[in-house]
Amino acid sequence: MKYIDTLLLFLLLTSLFLFNVPPSHAAPGALQKAEIIRLGEQMYRQGILPSGKPMPAFIRGDVEVDSSAFSCSSCHLRAGLGSYEGGVVTPPTTGSKLYKPYRRPPSMGDTMDQSGRHIYAKTVQERPAYNRTTLASAMRFGVDPVGQTFNDVMPRYPLSDSDMSILIDYLEALSSQPSPGASSTEFRFATIITDDVTPQDRQALLMPLQNFIDRKNQQLAMYSDFIKFGYIPTAEMKYAFRKASLDIWMLKGPPATWQKQLTAYSTKKPVFAVLGGISNQNWKPVHDFCESERLPCLFPITNFPVVSETGWYTYYFNKGYAQEGEATARYLNRQESLRDEKAILQIVQDSEAGKALAAGFQSVWKEIDRLPVTTVTLTAAQLTDQGGMNKILSTHSYTALLLWTDARLLPNLKTMISRLSDQGIVVMSSEYLGKNMAAISENVRDRVLLTWPYRLTPYVGPKTGQFDAKVPTLTSAKDYGDRRITSRSVTMLLQATLQGLNRIYDNLYRDHLLDVMSMQMDLTVRDYERLSFGPGQRYVSKGCYIIQLGPGADPALIPRSEWVVQ
Amino acid sequence: MINPFKTIASLLLLVLMTVMLPSSPVHAESKKYKRTVEHYTLPNVTLINQDGKKVSLQSLVKGDTPIVVTFIYGTCTTICPVLSAGFVNLQSKLAATGQSPRLFSITIDPENDTPKVMKEYLKRFRAKPGWDFATGSRADIDAVMKAFNAYIPDKMSHYPLNLIRNPKDGSWVRLFGIMSSREFLEEYQGVVGK
Incomplete structure (x- = not known):
């Protein structure tokens, strides 16, 4: 039966190609517009046909590929405005751009390159406008309206008329309306702060944000003066200068009410993007709101991000506490002395932080096929109950203790370590201990490992995070407990976000x-060794050192692992 | 499970497309890649494959069968999927004659490409056994790229490269650019000596 279906489909497709029937606009006529867009989006983003099967595709003439690995959005990206990577210019693919003549920006394929790189980078340089018929030919045969052949990296998709019509409908709708909160003259932003944040921390965030907005507006004023005096700007310049405003979306009360508050703010005055934000609570309600509203949220200060492989709208610096737990799992996995999982005990403080650290550890531990370790969750009171703790530790001769707790445990640390096997070690989170990290007794420091998700190597630049070779900050080693709110926010604004805002030109989506x-290319920043990007990557700092403390009240931080533990 | 009808239908469709449009890329078989023969000294590094297993690069490449090496990364959207599609096709074309090529992709995004990411990548491309994907410390990955004269400081500026080691004399066929699957097969068979 299945074969007969396939045969019929083949005969149908064959007849379509033989008579070269232009795709009928009415083919999926029975479908509602919303359903067409949903199916088209599924083809565009995932390479899945309305039938649920993968879209067939060919590259370089005879290389058959599975289009779930070659979906349109892979190269033309989600908004359909194209991309530039690895010497390949991928042109825009939205209806509004396709139905106009196009001339692509120059690429290295236009000139001879000694290394011969042009041979794969060359793309069609100029073409007239498409219509639905020529667009269908472009996707099927890889030719533009005047018969120029596409670059070999563009797959050819032998789609049926009905499927083709759905995809073209989707392309026509894709990025057809500018997003709320932006216009040719203005960007509106907001930042999100929850009511548990101290006035000092709030100030530490707002200072660089307000400065950023003021600077943008000041630049606009200067630019306007230049124009008055007869200066003729380049096309790109005018996109770099727009009025900017910042609203503060204060969230009060329990997290369950945040969504409602956010909806009220957003409805009253929509913004183009959320610039940073800060909370000591779980960021999930804000994350979920931004996903549902398709609202970019750029680098909030939080140790509780949503750790997800599919989250799209929030960029995080890293996975917060979960990242420290993950690095611990990878580090312990490398230790030959810790092959026996029974020798590892995880003590988790019954808190959001303790649970996030444990969850990070367990996710990687499971991923690398290790057996679960014994885990005990204790309240803050139980943590300081020495008798109870002794009882727990007497059940087995442990070699490693993961102590996902705050500093209240530190006075007991020496006794606890004495109950471990000879070479036994303890792992704790520097972020959770904060400023109390240096209170770890000197005589046990050789047995205590700490997770450290920040830079350890020298960085040249002032504390505000902006690059300035004249003001060296040679180390951030003494900054334990510093939340780096200002410096990280400056990084977010001036290194990551501004690049994005300047490069969208007039494509306000x-x-x-x-x-x-x-x-973006990788970034060297003050607080992290490296920030790296990539399609779909949303946690830009991937590292976390495992360190030990040197002697003294102001101890050196001694790395015991690389930045990225593997 | 491969549906034979689907494959035949797709192929016939392609033939029809070829007949109808003389400018179809199926005809564009002129060589679009650059071929050289090189000698490389590889660093003594240990990489980690998609199963989390340690792999010594020097011992891996040795052996009496050729090995094909590429540099890719898991979330790449342009060149890498094309290179990987080449691997998939080489595997299936050689499988028809009972051969199983040794294929080795090395990540240029070691911070993001964990064994889990690499394993899922291979699964997405329906890789058969014989194709491994490896990560390592950034320093080691940089050393490997430099040894192959393929160093790029940032993954966003990478380029398509296949390297085939000839087991007879340890030389490498360096193939720069995008090959059709037929060209790739011919280059591979050339090294095998068939």
């Missing part, structure tokens, strides 16, 4: 901002 930001 939120998805495009995220697309452009994801294709």
